Amino acid sequence: MAAARLARTRPTAVNLRAGLEAVGAAAPDPAAMLAAARAFDDREVAAAAAIGTHGLALFRPGTRVLTHCNAGWLAVQDWGTALAPVYRAARAGLAPRVVVSETRPRLQGARLTAWELREEGVAHVLIADAAAAHLIQRGEIDLVLTGADRIAANGDVANKIGTYGRALAAAAHAVPFYVAAPLTTIDRGTATGAEIPIEQRSPAEVLTVEGVDEAGRPARVRIAPEGTEALNPAFDVTPQRLVTGLITPVGIVPATAAGIAEAFRRAEAARHPAG
């Protein structure tokens, strides 16, 4: 019951479901369930760290990265996904610079990613979502890097609304577009992105903006006339042909069925080493 309710909170994402299943398999023994949850957490932390290690290969000194939403340690344990390679690059002295799209309607970029990057001491600059394609066009972005909520078996990527538009712009200007994710984000039971349900959230998220007032207190403003209707698709699907590669804990693989099969083979081999 509780697991079903939690799963319903994120119909698009798939890691939460994997975690719930791992814990549910240990039911009803509370100690076993807690141990399963801790083991799942440990695996996710190790996966995020490994994503950082593999993604580091995409960085040169001063690489300018465009990201979207929050895929750092506020979202994914310890390292994050898309930001894990950025943090590795920063610690390696490569001085990456991150262009953060604000990510309306919930502003995860402005509110979470900008805060997290400041805590990490990584150079960054905030932009309105609508400015991303322009900066790519002007040659101001070397690499687009996002996380994913679900990756289909063919490599299609569901991620925060706005990701698809960035992928189109990156492709138009031959800027590499990488998606960082643990293998738990890859749903081999979903053939293509067309099968991924897109969560429709409350119109109120579009009609209002949350922030802080001049005194630093949480505040909310309404930005449209009262009674205005709004549409709020929370995710979109980027077709695999626009994805340069998937940064996984077992290496960077093509966003194709073959690339994904290869990633799972490597993970399996790591769990059961031959000889």
Added chain:
Amino acid sequence: MAAARLARTRPTAVNLRAGLEAVGAAAPDPAAMLAAARAFDDREVAAAAAIGTHGLALFRPGTRVLTHCNAGWLAVQDWGTALAPVYRAARAGLAPRVVVSETRPRLQGARLTAWELREEGVAHVLIADAAAAHLIQRGEIDLVLTGADRIAANGDVANKIGTYGRALAAAAHAVPFYVAAPLTTIDRGTATGAEIPIEQRSPAEVLTVEGVDEAGRPARVRIAPEGTEALNPAFDVTPQRLVTGLITPVGIVPATAAGIAEAFRRAEAARHPAG
């Protein structure tokens, strides 16, 4: 002095400059200057009305139009540019439906276009800017229609930041992308979009959002940690190959040097009818 200062307020747009030049040519006689301003205004009103008449041809019953920023009568006298065909279609009983992108950072879509469409009784729905490409991908948009701040001699279009991303998405899904503008927006002295200066506005516009509080009073919230840096390019350039056509007061023409030359020929012929 005053004209130069006014011109500097909109380095990207070109109609304002044309109006200032028309008035300046009548200087220093105040009455002549006022008459010149009124004549310029009359021409712009007539141009907007004619844009509506020509653009109506793109509408079928229930056409779903994606627009961006505000190009209605709050921005351009009496009819607007991009919204002029929408209003014509509504009055013709075609029941158009407008998807309004909020247009961060200044939210002209949410604050102006949504209000204007409500006043006109035109069905509309607000979206976050990041949702535009997704809706186009899902087949929920029949026509993308924007105004322009400046059109280069080759047909490249400078318009509100975010326009280029919409044009890329429209092209990817074969959705027509039209730009509505009076001939005063076409700057034949600018060869291509690369020559159009892109105004960089205050980072504060990105870092804060203006709206109203629960009591309906103007209010502003900060959306990012204090001290966050922001980039705020206010316009972008859409290359002419992504523009299906220009809706001008003298008809719909291709967004090419030849199409633009044809528009000016028609305008000239209308001013000086042969025989």
